[in-house]
Amino acid sequence: MNTEKLYSQEKLSIEPGIHVNTMLFLSDYPTGLGVKLDLNYKPIKNSFVIVAMRTKFTYYNFNNNSSITENSEGIINSYNKNPNLTYTMILPQIGLVPKLFYKVDDDIAFFIENDFSFAYARGNIRYIDKSNVTEKNVGKLKFIYSPSIGVAFKINSTKVFASVGYTFLNFRSIIEENKPINYNDYIPTQDTGILFNISFNIPILK
Numbered sequence: 001m002n003t004e005k006l007y008s009q010e011k012l013s014i015e016p017g018i019h020v021n022t023m024l025f026l027s028d029y030p031t032g033l034g035v036k037l038d039l040n041y042k043p044i045k046n047s048f049v050i051v052a053m054r055t056k057f058t059y060y061n062f063n064n065n066s067s068i069t070e071n072s073e074g075i076i077n078s079y080n081k082n083p084n085l086t087y088t089m090i091l092p093q094i095g096l097v098p099k100l101f102y103k104v105d106d107d108i109a110f111f112i113e114n115d116f117s118f119a120y121a122r123g124n125i126r127y128i129d130k131s132n133v134t135e136k137n138v139g140k141l142k143f144i145y146s147p148s149i150g151v152a153f154k155i156n157s158t159k160v161f162a163s164v165g166y167t168f169l170n171f172r173s174i175i176e177e178n179k180p181i182n183y184n185d186y187i188p189t190q191d192t193g194i195l196f197n198i199s200f201n202i203p204i205l206k
Contacts, residue, residue, distance in 0.1 A: 017199025028188035034058030084185035089123035
């Protein structure tokens, strides 16, 4: 395989990008938005294998409609329909990402990547039990595996990478470990799920 025209023979390049992590319109799942930066290294010239050192920073949010309202007399009403949980998480992340490319023609290639990363999940959880609220600041180191498939193409002379994948990151264990003793409400499924990525390549060393 040869990706020379599309993914030229630079030994080293950087690849900045953005990503969205979401289960789309399902309400029992968190949503994440973040940025990433890959340092791509091609160990063998003309090969279809690239190894990347990846850093990511992602902000996650979950809120199952747990808002407070006031009536016309200024009295705080109970939380709205069946709320029990809301949180925000910030995840700095670092890992290794092997990438395999398959050339279609001079301007298009498909690729598979496997992201093996460690992240430190840090955030704030609000446990809601009727009108009682308990807040916890949490932090935990997590291993994350995220496979993706995508397409590489060129816009003018810029190489662009777009992919979709799945991340096995789940916040349920953090929520369970930190919940108040008397908190027995249902904890929704906390898979982060589908991962959408887009990035572009900047050569450093040929």
